[in-house]
Amino acid sequence: MAQSRFSLDLARPSRQHWLGYFLLAPAVILIAAIIIYPLVISVDLSFQNVGIARLDQPRRPFTTDNYARLFTSPDFWNACWVTLKLILVVTTACFALGLGTALLVNNRFKGRSIARLLVAMPWAVPEVIATVIFAWMFDSSFGLFNWLFITTGLADKPINWFSETGPAFAVVATTMVWKGYPFVSIMILAGLQSIPDDFYAAARVDGANAWQRLVNITLPSLRPVIGVTMILVMLWVFRDFSIIYVLTGGGPLKATQTLSIMTYEQAFSFFRMGYASAIGVVTLVICVIAAKLMMSRAPENL
Amino acid sequence: MKPRILTQLFLYAAVLVTCAFLIFPIYWLVVTALSQPDQLRQLPPRFWPADPNWSVFSKILGERPIGLWLANSALAAFGAVTISMVVSVLAGYSLSRFRVRGGQSLGLFILTSKMLPATLLVIPLFGIFRMTGLIGSLWSIIFAHATLIIPFTTWMLKGYFDTIPRELEQAAMVDGCSPLGALFRVILPVSAPGLAATALYGFVLSWSDYAFARTFLTNAQNNWTANLGITTMKGEYISNWADISAASILIALPILAIYLFLERYLVGGLTAGSDK
Amino acid sequence: MANISIRNICKSYGNLNILKNFSLDIDDGEFVVLVGPSGCGKSTMLKILAGLEAASSGTIHIGKRDVTDIAPGDRDVAMVFQNYALYPHLTVAQNMGFGLKMRGTPAAEITLRVADAARSLDIEHLLARRPRQLSGGQRQRVALGRAIVREPQAFLMDEPLSNLDAKLRVHMRAEIGALHQRLGVTTIYVTHDQTEAMTMANRIVIMKDGEIQQIADPETMFAKPANLFVAGFIGSPGMNFLKLEQAASGGLTLFGQVLPGLPAVTLSGGRNIIAGLRPEHIRMGEGAATITVHPSLVEGLGSEKYVYFDTPVENRVALQGVVHVEKDESESQQRGNRLIARLMDVGPVRVGEALRLSFDPARLHLFDATTGVALSPADTLAGTG
Numbered sequence: 001m002a003q004s005r006f007s008l009d010l011a012r013p014s015r016q017h018w019l020g021y022f023l024l025a026p027a028v029i030l031i032a033a034i035i036i037y038p039l040v041i042s043v044d045l046s047f048q049n050v051g052i053a054r055l056d057q058p059r060r061p062f063t064t065d066n067y068a069r070l071f072t073s074p075d076f077w078n079a080c081w082v083t084l085k086l087i088l089v090v091t092t093a094c095f096a097l098g099l100g101t102a103l104l105v106n107n108r109f110k111g112r113s114i115a116r117l118l119v120a121m122p123w124a125v126p127e128v129i130a131t132v133i134f135a136w137m138f139d140s141s142f143g144l145f146n147w148l149f150i151t152t153g154l155a156d157k158p159i160n161w162f163s164e165t166g167p168a169f170a171v172v173a174t175t176m177v178w179k180g181y182p183f184v185s186i187m188i189l190a191g192l193q194s195i196p197d198d199f200y201a202a203a204r205v206d207g208a209n210a211w212q213r214l215v216n217i218t219l220p221s222l223r224p225v226i227g228v229t230m231i232l233v234m235l236w237v238f239r240d241f242s243i244i245y246v247l248t249g250g251g252p253l254k255a256t257q258t259l260s261i262m263t264y265e266q267a268f269s270f271f272r273m274g275y276a277s278a279i280g281v282v283t284l285v286i287c288v289i290a291a292k293l294m295m296s297r298a299p300e301n302l
Numbered sequence: 303m304k305p306r307i308l309t310q311l312f313l314y315a316a317v318l319v320t321c322a323f324l325i326f327p328i329y330w331l332v333v334t335a336l337s338q339p340d341q342l343r344q345l346p347p348r349f350w351p352a353d354p355n356w357s358v359f360s361k362i363l364g365e366r367p368i369g370l371w372l373a374n375s376a377l378a379a380f381g382a383v384t385i386s387m388v389v390s391v392l393a394g395y396s397l398s399r400f401r402v403r404g405g406q407s408l409g410l411f412i413l414t415s416k417m418l419p420a421t422l423l424v425i426p427l428f429g430i431f432r433m434t435g436l437i438g439s440l441w442s443i444i445f446a447h448a449t450l451i452i453p454f455t456t457w458m459l460k461g462y463f464d465t466i467p468r469e470l471e472q473a474a475m476v477d478g479c480s481p482l483g484a485l486f487r488v489i490l491p492v493s494a495p496g497l498a499a500t501a502l503y504g505f506v507l508s509w510s511d512y513a514f515a516r517t518f519l520t521n522a523q524n525n526w527t528a529n530l531g532i533t534t535m536k537g538e539y540i541s542n543w544a545d546i547s548a549a550s551i552l553i554a555l556p557i558l559a560i561y562l563f564l565e566r567y568l569v570g571g572l573t574a575g576s577d578k
Numbered sequence: 579m580a581n582i583s584i585r586n587i588c589k590s591y592g593n594l595n596i597l598k599n600f601s602l603d604i605d606d607g608e609f610v611v612l613v614g615p616s617g618c619g620k621s622t623m624l625k626i627l628a629g630l631e632a633a634s635s636g637t638i639h640i641g642k643r644d645v646t647d648i649a650p651g652d653r654d655v656a657m658v659f660q661n662y663a664l665y666p667h668l669t670v671a672q673n674m675g676f677g678l679k680m681r682g683t684p685a686a687e688i689t690l691r692v693a694d695a696a697r698s699l700d701i702e703h704l705l706a707r708r709p710r711q712l713s714g715g716q717r718q719r720v721a722l723g724r725a726i727v728r729e730p731q732a733f734l735m736d737e738p739l740s741n742l743d744a745k746l747r748v749h750m751r752a753e754i755g756a757l758h759q760r761l762g763v764t765t766i767y768v769t770h771d772q773t774e775a776m777t778m779a780n781r782i783v784i785m786k787d788g789e790i791q792q793i794a795d796p797e798t799m800f801a802k803p804a805n806l807f808v809a810g811f812i813g814s815p816g817m818n819f820l821k822l823e824q825a826a827s828g829g830l831t832l833f834g835q836v837l838p839g840l841p842a843v844t845l846s847g848g849r850n851i852i853a854g855l856r857p858e859h860i861r862m863g864e865g866a867a868t869i870t871v872h873p874s875l876v877e878g879l880g881s882e883k884y885v886y887f888d889t890p891v892e893n894r895v896a897l898q899g900v901v902h903v904e905k906d907e908s909e910s911q912q913r914g915n916r917l918i919a920r921l922m923d924v925g926p927v928r929v930g931e932a933l934r935l936s937f938d939p940a941r942l943h944l945f946d947a948t949t950g951v952a953l954s955p956a957d958t959l960a961g962t963g
Binding site: 011013014017 | 647
């Protein structure tokens with residue numbers, strides 16, 4: 001009876017809205033403990049000269065040295081440049097490939113659902129496994145790509161994919177495009193399916209050819225989806241750790257060292273966690289701006 | 303009629319070539335796994351394993367603790383998904399149904415935290431887990447993975463609950479359920495497919511993690527997850543690609559199976575909270 | 579079964595007042611229909627009655643019991659929803675028995691009562707199915723069944739027929755009426771459809787913007803609407819509205835003639851009077867007040883004809899915001915500018931040709947143009963003073 005009296009209480013009209021708070025409480029507590037509290041620590045660490053984070057020891061004196069060092073460090077600006085390059089290359093390629101495959105499998109033909117499944121399959125391959133596959137394909141002695149390049153005459157001697165700066169960047173970018181384009185494809189397919197058939201029928205009646213229909217109907221209708229998707233892809237490249245870290249570790253000569261990799265290296269290879277946190281806080285600020293940008297594009301779902 | 307047949311043929315050819323091209327890396331992984339090690343050190347490469355070496359799987363399972371790694375991955379994923387689901391089901395339902403003060407800003411925060419870089423959280427979490435003695439324990443990545451999963455699952459579930467008419471729990475309440483009773487007796491059973499899809503999605507997120515496992519578990523060999531284990535194989539001075547590929551297939555298999563099941567829910571999950 | 583007493587219920591979200599001082603006494607066994615345009619607060623009132631929403635102030639009694647802040651499940655009422663809200667994961671029998679199960683009724687008795695209810699609704703053969711395997715009409719019956727199995731003090735129905743097609747709607751209307759006759763359970767029924775209200779109710783409550791406009795039985799509602807809103811809402815086609823002109827003689831003019839049979843009155847302060855005339859009170863041929871019109875549109879419906887013609891410019895009224903029209907503002911503008919006559923068993927009527935029509939001025943409804951309130955002849959007389 002005692003238990004039923006408790007539930008009775010929440011069932012009273014005047015108290016029904018309490019339940020909303022009760023239901024949210026576990027999430028709030030957990031998120032505070034494992035996301036907000038760590039974020040606060042991060043910011044706090046970034047203002048201390050800390051090697052290895054020791055929370056059980058007294059706080060070090062407040063300093064902005066980490067940031068001062070960061071903004072004068074050529075490594076930091078190099079990482080920014082690498083990140084930007086990678087974002088541009090990967091996002092553009094993912095967009096082209098994703099849009100192309102989406103348009104292709106959006107046609108009517110037998111076996112379309114299987115084609116859709118296959119085209120989006122790399123999405124389901126764990127990142128670490130994708131890096132294993134590409135590390136092997138780009139192997140400098142017996143890898144498929146070197147054989148291909150030499151037999152087709154694109155190269156006259158084997159390329160050392162992982163010890164030269166340009167090729168290493170290309171390997172990372174290729175792997176990320178392969179892993180990332182299915183997401184674009186899936187999203188654009190969903191967008192394509194929400195375009196009413198009437199639009200196309202009307203355009204056909206008006207005598208528009210396939211290209212005109214693509215440019216005048218399909219792409220404009222897809223604009224919101226494409227916008228949100230591209231931002232999500234950019235954020236993914238921006239944040240990615242495992243593909244780059246496992247493939248190249250950021251090398252050679254920091255040619256593939258993005259901000260994420262640099263943060264991790266500083267924290268766990270050089271044990272400069274204060275300095276690393278400062279980089280992390282900068283990436284956080286960039287992420288929040290990007291997230292805001294995305295939400296302003298899709299406000300109706302909030 | 304003729305041009306239509308031609309375009310149709312062209313379409314099939316294009317689809318075939320595209321699929322073949324994009325799926326080739328996965329195919330190559332399988333071929334590599336099934337090749338004899340010495341065949342992999344020949345040029346030109348063989349695109350079809352003449353005598354597929356199926357024993358590679360039993361060999362690799364015998365040589366490496368892959369079973370243990372898979373079990374650790376599964377255990378971590380199970381723990382992280384369980385914690386995340388309990389929390390997200392309640393929170394998603396609340397965000398979907400109640401006008402809670404601050405609820406909207408919480409929703410926004412959760413949405414934003416989907417975009418946090420793991421490399422940012424990994425430093426303070428390292429500090430926290432060191433202090434609490436969780437470094438090296440599976441609990442460390444269970445909690446860490448929850449930070450990845452909760453933002454996704456909460457929004458996916460909120461979206462799913464939004465599609466269930468409120469009248470359903472109102473009917474249940476008029477029929478004598480408490481609000482919580484209505485949730486458990488009516489809304490959750492009705493949401494079973496959505497709950498399953500969401501949980502599996504969380505499973506994929508946990509299973510795919512490398513950054514947290516690398517940071518918290520590197521020195522605890524018995525708790526290595528599959529992804530961590532396989533990168534240690536790759537890092538050895540002579541890489542045996544057949545073995546690595548075989549191990550990779552074993553690790554990717556559960557996720558591919560889930561993908562086949564999840565395919566039709568995928569769009570909803572990926573777009574939850576970021577698109578209409 | 580019990581009477582229901584609603585006292586001064588208010589409901590507001592911030593500055594938005596959904597319900598303003600709603601009071602209503604419902605007799606035991608009565609069938610009351612809350613009707614009004616969307617957003618008038620009728621559904622909110624029903625939810626408050628069910629305990630699904632809290633009132634900002636006011637009290638509700640069911641029988642002798644104060645249920646204002648009692649859980650929905652403890653009010654002993656059953657509710658039928660517009661979308662039926664059947665539990666998709668349960669069979670029809672489980673759906674119907676759910677409420678009893680929640681109350682701890684023994685399984686054997688549940689089975690018995692579900693079977694009884696199913697028989698009376700002719701859905702026995704559906705008991706093992708799930709809701710998604712049923713047609714719209716069958717779902718509706720199951721929803722009713724779920725309500726009657728409980729044998730509650732009152733039925734609350736929220737637009738239960740609006741998801742059905744027109745034909746089925748008429749059929750179910752009759753069936754719900756028969757059900758009420760048979761069971762005699764107090765019923766509160768919410769709808770936006772005045773036809774449903776007129777055909778089913780013992781008493782109708784018309785609402786607009788969270789306020790009760792009039793409470794009356796269907797006859798009175800039709801014959802003596804309390805204000806312009808009610809007059810315009812009840813009846814199909816809707817009542818015609820005309821602005822009355824003050825004649826030099828002190829009488830009131832319509833169509834350029836001083837009306838015979840109306841007291842020569844006016845309101846103080848030069849306020850205007852709006853006259854309402856029902857389309858069915860206009861007849862073909864000569865009568866007490868005869869007019870010549872040129873129809874702009876004629877709709878033949880077999881036995882009857884709707885004849886549309888323009889209102890004389892001096893009699894046109896601006897009805898925006900006063901009279902409810904389903905569609906939009908231009909519609910209500912139109913409604914002030916044209917008249918409809920509903921003529922029974924008449925010969926051919928042609929657009930544009932002169933037509934003699936008549937009406938009895940005693941049948942006119944008079945309203946204060948400013949407040950919209952209906953005026954009895956006594957009121958108008960008093961106004962002269």
